[in-house]
Amino acid sequence: xxxxxxxxxxxxxxxxxxxxxxxxxxxxxxxxxxxxxxxxxxxxxxxxxxxxxxxxxxxxxxxxxxxxxxxxxxxxxxxxxxxxxxxxxxxxxxxxxxxxxxxxxxxxxxxxxxxxxxxxxxxxxxxxxxxxxxxxxxxxxxxxxxxxxxxxxxxxxxxxxxxxxxxxxxxxxxxxxxxxxxxxxxxxxx
Amino acid sequence: xxxxxxxxxxxxxxxxxxxxxxxxxxxxxxxxxxxxxxxxxxxxxxxxxxxxxxxxxxxxxxxxxxxxxxxxxxxxxxxxxxxxxxxxxxxxxxxxxxxxxxxxxxxxxxxxxxxxxxxxxxxxxxxxxxxxxxxxxxxxxxxxxxxxxxxxxxxxxxxxxxxxxxxxxxxxxxxxxxxxxxxxxxxxxxxxxxxxxxxxxxxxxxxxxxxxxxxxxxxxxxxxxxxxxxxxxxxxxxxxxxxxxxxxxxxxxxxxxxxxxxxxxxxxxxxxxxxxxxxxxxxxxxxxxxxxxxxxxxxxxxxxxxxxxxxxxxxxxxxxxxxxxxxxxxxxxxxxxxxxxxxxxxxxxxxxxxxxxxxxxxxxxxxxxxxxxxxxxxxxxxxxxxxxxxxxxxxxxxxxxx
Numbered sequence: 001x002x003x004x005x006x007x008x009x010x011x012x013x014x015x016x017x018x019x020x021x022x023x024x025x026x027x028x029x030x031x032x033x034x035x036x037x038x039x040x041x042x043x044x045x046x047x048x049x050x051x052x053x054x055x056x057x058x059x060x061x062x063x064x065x066x067x068x069x070x071x072x073x074x075x076x077x078x079x080x081x082x083x084x085x086x087x088x089x090x091x092x093x094x095x096x097x098x099x100x101x102x103x104x105x106x107x108x109x110x111x112x113x114x115x116x117x118x119x120x121x122x123x124x125x126x127x128x129x130x131x132x133x134x135x136x137x138x139x140x141x142x143x144x145x146x147x148x149x150x151x152x153x154x155x156x157x158x159x160x161x162x163x164x165x166x167x168x169x170x171x172x173x174x175x176x177x178x179x180x181x182x183x184x185x186x187x188x189x190x
Numbered sequence: 191x192x193x194x195x196x197x198x199x200x201x202x203x204x205x206x207x208x209x210x211x212x213x214x215x216x217x218x219x220x221x222x223x224x225x226x227x228x229x230x231x232x233x234x235x236x237x238x239x240x241x242x243x244x245x246x247x248x249x250x251x252x253x254x255x256x257x258x259x260x261x262x263x264x265x266x267x268x269x270x271x272x273x274x275x276x277x278x279x280x281x282x283x284x285x286x287x288x289x290x291x292x293x294x295x296x297x298x299x300x301x302x303x304x305x306x307x308x309x310x311x312x313x314x315x316x317x318x319x320x321x322x323x324x325x326x327x328x329x330x331x332x333x334x335x336x337x338x339x340x341x342x343x344x345x346x347x348x349x350x351x352x353x354x355x356x357x358x359x360x361x362x363x364x365x366x367x368x369x370x371x372x373x374x375x376x377x378x379x380x381x382x383x384x385x386x387x388x389x390x391x392x393x394x395x396x397x398x399x400x401x402x403x404x405x406x407x408x409x410x411x412x413x414x415x416x417x418x419x420x421x422x423x424x425x426x427x428x429x430x431x432x433x434x435x436x437x438x439x440x441x442x443x444x445x446x447x448x449x450x451x452x453x454x455x456x457x458x459x460x461x462x463x464x465x466x467x468x469x470x471x472x473x474x475x476x477x478x479x480x481x482x483x484x485x486x487x488x489x490x491x492x493x494x495x496x497x498x499x500x501x502x503x504x505x506x507x508x509x510x511x512x513x514x515x516x517x518x519x520x521x522x523x524x525x526x527x528x529x530x531x532x533x534x535x536x537x538x539x540x541x542x543x544x545x546x547x548x549x550x551x552x553x554x555x556x557x558x559x560x561x562x563x564x565x566x567x568x569x570x571x572x573x574x575x576x577x578x579x580x581x582x583x584x585x586x587x588x589x590x591x592x
């Protein structure tokens with residue numbers, strides 16, 4: 001159970017301007033650490049609001065200035081993805097093979113990964129990279145975050161060359177609908 | 191490179207058709223200027239019977255086999271390069287299958303019978319070959335995009351059923367492509383006269399607030415099809431190796447690599463035709479009481495033509511092999527092949543005409559057409575200068591475009 005004080009602090013942070021939020025975020029994300037899953041399950045709207053506000057920020061400079069906080073931000077992000085995937089029937093149907101993906105920003109030191117597991121029907125992710133992933137995605141940090149939060153359509157973003165993808169084309173076309181459905185869901189929640 | 195029995199049979203059938211049906215009429219048709227739609231569709235319908243085309247039944251085997259596509263480019267260009275251009279420029283019609291409902295309703299029946307003629311609008315009057323920064327714009331307005339701008343040198347533009355237009359998407363700030371179908375939208379075209387390739391229509395297009403459904407944006411076409419569970423190479427029926435290059439080298443670049451290798455084979459076809467005519471003439475025509483082939487300087491011309499032809503053919507095949515294997519060097523080699531073979535075709539056609547002497551200057555003689563058609567080769571699908579910049583960029587990983 002997420003404590004009320006934390007929820008209240010998060011809600012108050014929405015009232016502040018971008019600069020104040022940027023200052024407050026490291027502390028806020030540090031407090032959320034370890035409770036990401038509970039927060040996502042119990043307060044999905046609040047998490048969506050945090051992610052929405054963050055995707056309006058200059059992600060690359062935030063990550064460059066706060067590398068540790070960036071990892072905590074990713075943990076929250078991926079908790080959201082995991083929980084969304086668990087509860088979404090369409091995504092469950094779309095998970096029909098194992099896919100591993102690394103993300104690497106080309107304008108700041110941000111890396112992440114996602115694993116689609118067919119036997120568990122899960123989509124999990126986190127900061128840092130996997131050894132020998134199926135697919136490697138590189139691009140600007142705000143585009144990579146947008147892919148997860150739903151502001152960048154995975155297929156359209158690729159076609160419009162907003163990011164690069166390296167790996168077997170067949171794995172990419174299996175991953176795209178999953179990411180698309182998740183980002184559509186994330187947009188609905190916002 | 192070794193052709194399979196099936197590919198050899200395909201080539202034999204294609205040669206047979208071209209010799210029987212195109213060769214006897216090519217001189218008159220080319221002299222009369224751009225073919226009309228019915229004439230072009232007549233050839234396209236016949237070629238479909240041989241397994242050449244872009245409809246859902248034919249495209250996977252035609253586009254899906256690098257060698258069939260390249261053999262087609264070479265063999266048709268041996269007889270009539272303009273027909274090859276009219277046929278190949280129709281490929282954007284493949285996207286009708288996954289387009290917006292109104293476009294599918296209007297065009298799918300035509301596509302399924304091989305009668306949906308396509309065109310590709312890339313070049314702009316003010317932008318030339320700089321495809322990365324189109325001045326033509328697409329503005330989002332509700333569920334539609336509104337296209338404004340001009341395109342030039344668009345093959346088939348006059349009578350194409352669908353036109354795939356490269357434009358700057360103002361909603362994303364990125365370059366994208368938009369499929370315009372002429373049942374639901376209209377635009378003005380203006381025929382352009384030109385030095386060679388006289389049998390195919392090229393036109394300037396003006397898009398004046400042309401509205402297309404949002405689902406006709408190419409990235410949406412891909413997105414919608416993938417969401418429906420289609421694989422990339424079902425959407426664009428290229429070989430899997432080429433769709434793999436979509437991932438690694440950007441979709442438009444991979445498409446250009448494929449088309450430029452086709453252009454390279456087209457140049458080889460023109461060279462072979464010029465060489466064959468010159469060789470036959472050299473052994474038949476007599477001066478000073480002996481065939482001109484017995485003059486050393488004529489043999490030198492034959493040597494030069496043959497070496498140009500064979501190096502071009504081998505380079506084209508190398509580019510096709512790299513495409514077939516999805517090799518990262520496919521972009522470099524396709525540009526090298528297109529640039530080199532196009533330039534060489536000019537020289538070979540020039541040498542062939544020289545062997546004919548004054549006879550080669552007569553319009554009723556094919557050498558004159560080969561010369562004009564070869565001269566065009568160095569300009570469309572990226573000028574030789576652009577190919578040099580691509581090769582340079584691929585070799586050094588440093589761009590010298592600007």
